[in-house]
Amino acid sequence: METRILVLGAGFGGLELATVVSDALGEDAGITLIDASEAFVFGYAKLDVMFGRSAPDSVRLPYSSFRKPGVRFLRETVRSIDPAARRVTTDAGVHEADVLVVALGADYDFDATPGLVEGGNEFYSVAGAERLRELLPAFDRGHAVVGVCGAPFKCPPAPSEAALLLHDLLVRRGVRDACEISLVMPFGAPVPPSPDTSAALLEAFAERGIAFVSGRRVAALDPARGVVALDDGDELSYDLFLGVPRHRAPHVVLESGLAEDGYVPVDSRTLQTRFPDVYALGDVATVGVPKAGVFSEGQARVVADALVARALGGELPEGYGGRGSCYVEFGGGRVGRVDVDFLSGPKPTGTFREPSGELVAQKQDFGASRRLRWFG
Ligand SMILES: Cc1cc2nc3c(=O)[nH]c(=O)nc-3n(C[C@H](O)[C@H](O)[C@H](O)COP(=O)(O)OP(=O)(O)OC[C@H]3O[C@@H](n4cnc5c(N)ncnc54)[C@H](O)[C@@H]3O)c2cc1C
Numbered sequence: 312m313e314t315r316i317l318v319l320g321a322g323f324g325g326l327e328l329a330t331v332v333s334d335a336l337g338e339d340a341g342i343t344l345i346d347a348s349e350a351f352v353f354g355y356a357k358l359d360v361m362f363g364r365s366a367p368d369s370v371r372l373p374y375s376s377f378r379k380p381g382v383r384f385l386r387e388t389v390r391s392i393d394p395a396a397r398r399v400t401t402d403a404g405v406h407e408a409d410v411l412v413v414a415l416g417a418d419y420d421f422d423a424t425p426g427l428v429e430g431g432n433e434f435y436s437v438a439g440a441e442r443l444r445e446l447l448p449a450f451d452r453g454h455a456v457v458g459v460c461g462a463p464f465k466c467p468p469a470p471s472e473a474a475l476l477l478h479d480l481l482v483r484r485g486v487r488d489a490c491e492i493s494l495v496m497p498f499g500a501p502v503p504p505s506p507d508t509s510a511a512l513l514e515a516f517a518e519r520g521i522a523f524v525s526g527r528r529v530a531a532l533d534p535a536r537g538v539v540a541l542d543d544g545d546e547l548s549y550d551l552f553l554g555v556p557r558h559r560a561p562h563v564v565l566e567s568g569l570a571e572d573g574y575v576p577v578d579s580r581t582l583q584t585r586f587p588d589v590y591a592l593g594d595v596a597t598v599g600v601p602k603a604g605v606f607s608e609g610q611a612r613v614v615a616d617a618l619v620a621r622a623l624g625g626e627l628p629e630g631y632g633g634r635g636s637c638y639v640e641f642g643g644g645r646v647g648r649v650d651v652d653f654l655s656g657p658k659p660t661g662t663f664r665e666p667s668g669e670l671v672a673q674k675q676d677f678g679a680s681r682r683l684r685w686f687g
Contacts, residue, residue, distance in 0.1 A: 316343070316618060317343050317408035319413050320345070320415040321344050323608050324611040326377065327685075329377075333382050335615075337381055340380065341381060342383065345386075345406070346374060346384070347387065347388040351371075352372070353604070354465060354604055355466070357439075358640070360437070360444055361443045362480055367444070372682060376687060394567060394589045409588060410618060414595065414611070415564055416593060416594045417559065417561075418559055419557070420559045423556075424460040424529060424531060424556065430533070432446065432553055432554065433556045434473060447480060451490070453491070453549075454491045454547070454548055456493050456549040456551070456552050457470050458493075458529035458554050459496050459497055461556075463601070465594060468501065470494060470496060470555055471496075475515060491520075491522070492519075495524040495527055496524070497527065498525065499525050502649055504649075504658075504660060505662065507662070507663035511663060527543055528541070537550065559574075575591035575595055576597050579598050579630075580631055581613070581614075581617065581631070582610050582613060590614050592607060592611055593606070593607030593610060598631070603635065609632070609634070613629075613630065633655065634651065635650075636649070638674040644671065647666040650662045
C-alpha cells in the first residue's frame, strides 16, 4: 500500500522534498503538501522589493503553478498537530499520515521587542519589505539603524546586505552625506564561521562609513524619545529603524509537544524527531546549522531520499552533512559567496569567495533554477 506522506509547509524545504519524491516515485509519491499562503517568495527577494529592484508581484511564485505527479497541494492553515498519532487538523479538516514532515519555517514575534511595531520597521516579511519600499524614498537625513532583535535569525548575512544596499540607495539619491548608518548584530563578527567573509564585510562597512555595533541585540525601541535600546543598556538615537524581528517556531508547532527551547529538536543526520515517522526540517528545527533556504533544501533532500528508499527498498541516504553556500550582496552590484560547513568538523568553518561577475550570475541561477524546478 502507498505510504501517505503529509508535508506541512511549502517553503524551501517542503517544495524540495515534494519535488525529489515526485521525481523518483511519480504518481505513487503519495504526498499531500499543505501551506497557508497563496505563493512562495524567496527570502532574498525581500531585499529586492525593499530597495525597489523588483516589483512585489514579480517575486510571488503562486502555488497554483506547483504541479507534480503524486503531489496534492492544499491551501490550508494548520491549526493543530498530534505527532504521536500523526494527525493534523487544518481550517478545512483532519489529515492522517503514515509519515509526517514538519517544514513550517520560523515565524516572527514582533511583540517581543517593545516599540518595534509602533516605532520601527522590519524587512523580514513581504509586508514589511513592501512598507519600506514606500518609506525609503522619503528618508533623506538622520540616523538609520539596521538592527537584529534576537538570535537565531534567518540568513545571518542579510542584515549586513541591508546596510550595504541602504548605503547604495542613499548615495544614488544624493543624500548619503546627510545620513548615518549603523548595524547592530548579536554576533562578534558579521559571519562568524568565516573570518575572511567577516573581514571583507567589515572593510566594506569601513569604506562606506557604516558603524558596526557587534555583540549586542536590539532590546526595545522608544519612538517618543527616538531611541533604540540595546540589551546591555546602551542607547542609539534613530530616525529610521530597519529591524530583523525576533524569530520563533509557529505557535501551532510550539503547542504540539514537538518543540523544546523554541524549536523542534531532531537528529541532525536523519532529521527524525523523537516521534516515530515524524520528521522536522529547515528553520522550524534545531539541526545545528543556520536558518537559511540552502540548509532547509539540503535537509529536505536527505528526508526525501529516505522516503524514496523506504518505498523502493533501496539504500538509506548518507546523513545530512550541514554544508551550504550563501551569496552575499556587497552593494554596487557586487556579490560574494561563503561556503560553510557546520557539522563535519569540531567547529563550523567557512570559505570566502571574493565578489565577482561570475558570482552575480550564479546567484541569479540559484533563484532561476529553483523557480524552474519547482514551478515549471
Ligand atoms: C531578508 C532575507 C534574506 C534571505 N536570503 C537568503 C539567501 O540568500 N539564501 C538562503 O538560502 N536563504 C535566505 N533566507 C532565508 C530563507 O528564506 C529561509 O531560511 C527559508 O525560506 C527556510 O525554508 P523553510 O522551508 O524551512 O521555511 P519557509 O520557507 O519559511 O517555509 C515555511 C512555510 O510554512 C508555511 N506555514 C507556516 N505556518 C503555517 C500554518 N500554520 N499552516 C500552513 N502553512 C504554514 C508558510 O506559509 C511557509 O510557506 C533569507 C531570508 C530573509 C528574511
